[in-house]
Amino acid sequence: MADAPSGRSLVVDAVTHRYPSGALAVENINLDIKGGEIIALLGPSGCGKTTLLRIIAGFIAQTQGRIIIGDDIVDALPPNKRAVGIVFQNYALFPHLSISENVAYGLAARGIDRATRQHEAQRLLELVQLPSMAERLPRQLSGGQQQRVALARALAIKPSILLLDEPFAALDKNLRLDMQIEVKRLQRVSGITTLIVTHDQEEALSMADRVAVLSHGKLEQFGTPSDVYDRPQTLFVNTFVGSTNRMPGIVVSADRTAAKVRLDAGAEIIARPAAGALAEGGRVTVCIRPEHLQFVGDETGFAGVVGMSLPLGATVVHEVTTADGSGVKVSQARIGETRALENGAAVRLAPLAPSLANAFPATL
Amino acid sequence: MGAAPASRDVTSYGMGLAAPLALFFLLFFVAPLLQLLWLSLHNDTAGLHWGLGQYLHFLTDPFSLGVLGSTLLLGAEVTAVCLVLGFPIAWLYQRVGPKLQTIIIMVVLLPLLTSVVVRTFAWIVILGRQGIINATLQSLGIIDTPLKLLYTQFGVVIALAQVQMPLMTLPLITVLGRIDPNLDDASCSLGAGSWRTFFRIVLPLSLPGVIAGCTLTYAAAITAFITQSLVGGGQMLFMPMYLYQQASTLQNWPFAAAISIIFLLAVLAVVSVFTTLGRLSRGYGGA
Numbered sequence: 004m005a006d007a008p009s010g011r012s013l014v015v016d017a018v019t020h021r022y023p024s025g026a027l028a029v030e031n032i033n034l035d036i037k038g039g040e041i042i043a044l045l046g047p048s049g050c051g052k053t054t055l056l057r058i059i060a061g062f063i064a065q066t067q068g069r070i071i072i073g074d075d076i077v078d079a080l081p082p083n084k085r086a087v088g089i090v091f092q093n094y095a096l097f098p099h100l101s102i103s104e105n106v107a108y109g110l111a112a113r114g115i116d117r118a119t120r121q122h123e124a125q126r127l128l129e130l131v132q133l134p135s136m137a138e139r140l141p142r143q144l145s146g147g148q149q150q151r152v153a154l155a156r157a158l159a160i161k162p163s164i165l166l167l168d169e170p171f172a173a174l175d176k177n178l179r180l181d182m183q184i185e186v187k188r189l190q191r192v193s194g195i196t197t198l199i200v201t202h203d204q205e206e207a208l209s210m211a212d213r214v215a216v217l218s219h220g221k222l223e224q225f226g227t228p229s230d231v232y233d234r235p236q237t238l239f240v241n242t243f244v245g246s247t248n249r250m251p252g253i254v255v256s257a258d259r260t261a262a263k264v265r266l267d268a269g270a271e272i273i274a275r276p277a278a279g280a281l282a283e284g285g286r287v288t289v290c291i292r293p294e295h296l297q298f299v300g301d302e303t304g305f306a307g308v309v310g311m312s313l314p315l316g317a318t319v320v321h322e323v324t325t326a327d328g329s330g331v332k333v334s335q336a337r338i339g340e341t342r343a344l345e346n347g348a349a350v351r352l353a354p355l356a357p358s359l360a361n362a363f364p365a366t367l
Numbered sequence: 368m369g370a371a372p373a374s375r376d377v378t379s380y381g382m383g384l385a386a387p388l389a390l391f392f393l394l395f396f397v398a399p400l401l402q403l404l405w406l407s408l409h410n411d412t413a414g415l416h417w418g419l420g421q422y423l424h425f426l427t428d429p430f431s432l433g434v435l436g437s438t439l440l441l442g443a444e445v446t447a448v449c450l451v452l453g454f455p456i457a458w459l460y461q462r463v464g465p466k467l468q469t470i471i472i473m474v475v476l477l478p479l480l481t482s483v484v485v486r487t488f489a490w491i492v493i494l495g496r497q498g499i500i501n502a503t504l505q506s507l508g509i510i511d512t513p514l515k516l517l518y519t520q521f522g523v524v525i526a527l528a529q530v531q532m533p534l535m536t537l538p539l540i541t542v543l544g545r546i547d548p549n550l551d552d553a554s555c556s557l558g559a560g561s562w563r564t565f566f567r568i569v570l571p572l573s574l575p576g577v578i579a580g581c582t583l584t585y586a587a588a589i590t591a592f593i594t595q596s597l598v599g600g601g602q603m604l605f606m607p608m609y610l611y612q613q614a615s616t617l618q619n620w621p622f623a624a625a626i627s628i629i630f631l632l633a634v635l636a637v638v639s640v641f642t643t644l645g646r647l648s649r650g651y652g653g654a
Contacts, residue, residue, distance in 0.1 A: 060552075083556070088557075
């Protein structure tokens, strides 16, 4: 093992994996991850993110491509030689071993003597704030505690990469936030390159330095959380990350940075060509997030009729039916006393700014 | 759990449901057993003189003790063979696709679907002087004279192991299926090789199944009258046959009864060792 196992870089180089049946699990995935980064693999279930995690861990041998950790191509190494720590979704603690034996398990496998093991296990349990649980069995611990133990166990082997498979999915909402903060703290302290597999976009956006969005085995976008949220490169990313209104329309005129689109709902708006240049006269889907729509008093924008208003606390969401019969959601920040909109009130809507409306070529 | 004391727990049923079976057991199991015990406490075949003579006879007779010892040893050997051969099958079962699983379970269950007599005769055909094994080895020129396989301890162990294999494999399949497959991956990702994973994780977690399988196999193997007698032949004497001879041929009912009681206690002792081990390993449960 290298002298500094922590914070090594991870390169996923053109990795493709086919199931024995011939179906593609992941296709041509390229990720260049710097040492010490937190990366989220985000996608709906079945998008290939868990397969990719298992390829990196060495449980699955990919059909094509390479996995490079630090300067080493690890494809030929079995999982127990890769020094990759994993926290499983169900934690996978060994139920018959005490907490401290669980944490020390990887050290024992490395032939480290008992005294050092115990000392190290105790140090890690202190790191995850469970120093008094050493002698208990996993089932005597709560879900959040079990997860801390799973983290301590993975960190004990001083892994060069830490993989977290849906680590917070089994926790209730309040605990989840605590554990997310905890994991981020531990990651900052240890500086370990970390990969989180998740289907929860909030988790991905809040925890990761960069987010890789996957869909149907393909990498849709790999960028910072604000890139992914504000400048989505594909229609899938735009609709999967955050909520959005999809409004069909036709390109009136377009250049590289702006396109004038006539929406089926009426009105012409300026949108950002998110996936490269758009052909004039082509059908497009314009995505505008509910919080990026505003009610306008003049004749700009498109007309609609308010259906329902849902006060959600900090925001109020209005459901508006447009002229072409489709519905859009408008989210209004609740500043002072928000004007209540009557059911059936006629309104006009427009995007806050052209850069906040993303136009994608319409898929058939 | 923890039902409110005031309300009746809807999941508790009256013991009355067990009454028919209890009555059946009382009539056809407990009563004969008491009769057996009563019979064994008589010194003469007519059953007129009370005493512990039959037990003293058994426990001071080297021949009888030898039969008991070889029977218990036979059980241990069969159990060991079943465990060593059955574990890999059960392990494999949990790691193959559904199609192969069906085939494995069929192969495991098949012995249960044929009569013990038929299975045992098959072994006689296989192990005999002119049997399949000897014929094959001779035609290949590996041996000149037939090996003595039938009527040997080896032959009895092999035949019994095959006959009792499902009793070992099925509990093992069940318990291995309950082990979270992620534990394997977790162990591996922590740097453990396959053998460490097996001895530190898989084996300890499958102990309840190992013990259940061993108990069943052991109890079945030492009481397997037909297989023991047919494959063992006249030269090999085990407790069930010894018992049968004393009762049927020699009409020595009190001694046969005493043998039964001693055999029963010996088996109970071994089984209780297994169950004690099982209770100790229960701490591992709930994987």
